[in-house]
Amino acid sequence: MQPAGSTRAATTAIAALLPDHDQGFRALLARALAEAPDLAVAAARIDAARAGLREAGAALLPQVDASGQAAQQRISAAQFGGLPGSIRIDPTQGRFSTSVDARWDPDLFGRLRVARRASAARLDAANADAAAVRLALITDLASAVTDLRTIDRRSALLTDDLAEAASFSALTRQRAHAGLAAEADLVPALALEEHVRSRLAGLAAERAGVLGRLVTLTGLPATTVLADLAKDDRDAAFAPPLAQPLAISTAALLERPDVRAAERRLAAADAEIAAIAAERYPRFDLTAGLGLIALALGDLFTEQAVIGSVGASLSAPLLDFGRIGARLRQREAAGAEAFATYRKTVFVALGETEAALGSLAAAARSASALNRQAALDRDSADLAEARYRQGLIGFLDVIKARRASLTSRELALVGDADVQRRRIALYRAAGGTSTVPARSASLR
Numbered sequence: 001m002q003p004a005g006s007t008r009a010a011t012t013a014i015a016a017l018l019p020d021h022d023q024g025f026r027a028l029l030a031r032a033l034a035e036a037p038d039l040a041v042a043a044a045r046i047d048a049a050r051a052g053l054r055e056a057g058a059a060l061l062p063q064v065d066a067s068g069q070a071a072q073q074r075i076s077a078a079q080f081g082g083l084p085g086s087i088r089i090d091p092t093q094g095r096f097s098t099s100v101d102a103r104w105d106p107d108l109f110g111r112l113r114v115a116r117r118a119s120a121a122r123l124d125a126a127n128a129d130a131a132a133v134r135l136a137l138i139t140d141l142a143s144a145v146t147d148l149r150t151i152d153r154r155s156a157l158l159t160d161d162l163a164e165a166a167s168f169s170a171l172t173r174q175r176a177h178a179g180l181a182a183e184a185d186l187v188p189a190l191a192l193e194e195h196v197r198s199r200l201a202g203l204a205a206e207r208a209g210v211l212g213r214l215v216t217l218t219g220l221p222a223t224t225v226l227a228d229l230a231k232d233d234r235d236a237a238f239a240p241p242l243a244q245p246l247a248i249s250t251a252a253l254l255e256r257p258d259v260r261a262a263e264r265r266l267a268a269a270d271a272e273i274a275a276i277a278a279e280r281y282p283r284f285d286l287t288a289g290l291g292l293i294a295l296a297l298g299d300l301f302t303e304q305a306v307i308g309s310v311g312a313s314l315s316a317p318l319l320d321f322g323r324i325g326a327r328l329r330q331r332e333a334a335g336a337e338a339f340a341t342y343r344k345t346v347f348v349a350l351g352e353t354e355a356a357l358g359s360l361a362a363a364a365r366s367a368s369a370l371n372r373q374a375a376l377d378r379d380s381a382d383l384a385e386a387r388y389r390q391g392l393i394g395f396l397d398v399i400k401a402r403r404a405s406l407t408s409r410e411l412a413l414v415g416d417a418d419v420q421r422r423r424i425a426l427y428r429a430a431g432g433t434s435t436v437p438a439r440s441a442s443l444r
Contacts, residue, residue: 014248014432017430018138018423018424022145024229025142027231028141031228038133038137039130042126043130045130049122052122052123053116053122053123056120064100064101065100066099070094073093073094074093096296097294097300101291103287106286109281111278118271124267125265129257131432135431139428139432140217141214143421146417146424148214150414151210155200155204157406157410158203162197165192165193168192169189172189189395189399248357252430254346256431266335266338269337269338273331282314282316284312285314285315287309289310290307349429349431352428353426356426356430360425367418370408371412373411377404381402381405
């Protein structure tokens, strides 16, 4: 077991993978956790599993029933044949009764107890599923916000570049009119301007798609989503680099919500096998009853009307033609499936974490190189423009340099966003920072 300080440090490091520095993301996440439809579905499943656990727990307790009956009937004296004249039968007959009956299965062979354990494990699995839904919501929301911030940053870059391209086109037009440049130089300048406009239009379409994702994830109208995201500027979209490489233990991965859910389903399957096997043993029931019975309503609450009973019964399957065996084999097959699913889930968790760690490191190196390239291409474009003004190079060389600069700066923004998305993927692979109870509190 890891020391408490080490666990807290690891949790803090994992939490830092999210863009929590983005106020818009935090505001939107708070709303989403309260309004998201997926979380409402998970909560309903938890309620159903909790009700199943209460039902299984109630089966261990006695069942007490109350009943009452009142009947009035008319009979014919002729049905008794010829009776002496001294014997008279009242043709109107009444019967009144009330009783309280109790029945209890002491569960000598544990059938009900293991069934309750299975229900508790199902509730744990439902809680873990809810944690997995919450984790998916957080990471999907973080990725969508990152995409939207990236699009906004790229749009701002292209907007600035469009203004520069328009200014450059105006300068080229003036130089052509003054006879300092060829009229043909104006064509590539205008082409560059239109190229930037087309890129901006494409980003607007991408932004609409990302906004639709955010509406779906949060269950909020687009106006509310945009209002929350407006609480921070686009430059706050990406988190600072990690101070040191993140290490995630295998034990921590076993606490991932999906792994925990698979483990609890395996425990439930094992308990259900034991419950079916216990049906092969005798069942012992204790019964008791206390009641009142009288032929007249006025006599119902007299001492002579009191009746009672105490008893026990024993039953066992004698010849079921393989019914219990068939059900047991079904449960065993379900248990084998649950084990295979748990094993697969563990390996998926290991694989996803390994891939997330490696891809984050590679993305960070790529983003660093792209940013250096963008800086160099920007300097190259400025130098090309200065040399063109001095008449040292042709106009097409300037256009090529500016396009290369624009492309590299966009790629640098995309590279920074890719690092943030890789961080979010690692957060998800590590299971986030929420903990899932290992066992239902009702069984402690």
